Amino acid sequence: MTLLPAALKSPHRGLTLALSSLVLSAGCAMAQGTPQTNLPRAKLSAGMHQIDAQVALTPEQRQIGLMFRKEMPVTEGMLFVFEQPAQQCFWMKNTLLPLTAAFVADDGTIVNLADMKPQTTDSHCSEKPVRYVLEMNVGWFAKKGIKAGSKLSGPVFAQPR
Structure with missing residues (x-):
């Protein structure tokens, strides 16, 4: 908050105010326990199985993730x-649903999967560097026979890097 008056004098005042508003909004959503449900969506598939994925692109969106749902x-x-x-x-932390995280390489290949228990601070990490993580309800991947080495497809994985 103390940075805002200085930001008002900045030549990038509009951008600074917009970013400050976004950060404050994200902080308010987290403080109020409000789930984010208005993110952009992408259609993905795992073999014949279709996935309607909300897409968390910004640091704020990624930080909130599926909290409070x-x-x-x-x-x-x-x-x-x-x-x-x-x-x-x-x-x-602050996530009420049990989830499975699929850590996914640029080409859509699942590197590893991790089942995660709600409301814990246990860390679940990718076994190698990845750009994507797909969270689904716990057990979804196992029920579909999808495991490490399986491939996801969708427009996001076809984009040049």
Whole structure:
């Protein structure tokens, strides 16, 4: 908050105010326990199985993720997109649903899967650098026979890097 008056004098005042508003909105959503349900969506597939994924692109969207959601339809998930491949680690603080995270390489290949228990701070990490993480309801991948080495497809994986 103390930075805002200085930001008002900046030549990038509009951008700074917009970013400040976004950060404050994300912080308010987290403080109020409000799930984010208005993210852009992408259609993905795992073989013949279709996935309707919300896409978390910004650091704020990724930070909130699926926190505070009380339910999620069986064919829905959240795809976290990072700027570059790195070891990605997730935890479940303020997340009410048991989830499975698929750590996914640029070409859509699942590197590893991790079942995650709700409301814990246990860390679940990718076994190698990845750009994508797809969270689905726990057990979804196992029920469909999808495991490490399986491939996801969709427009997001076809984009040049």
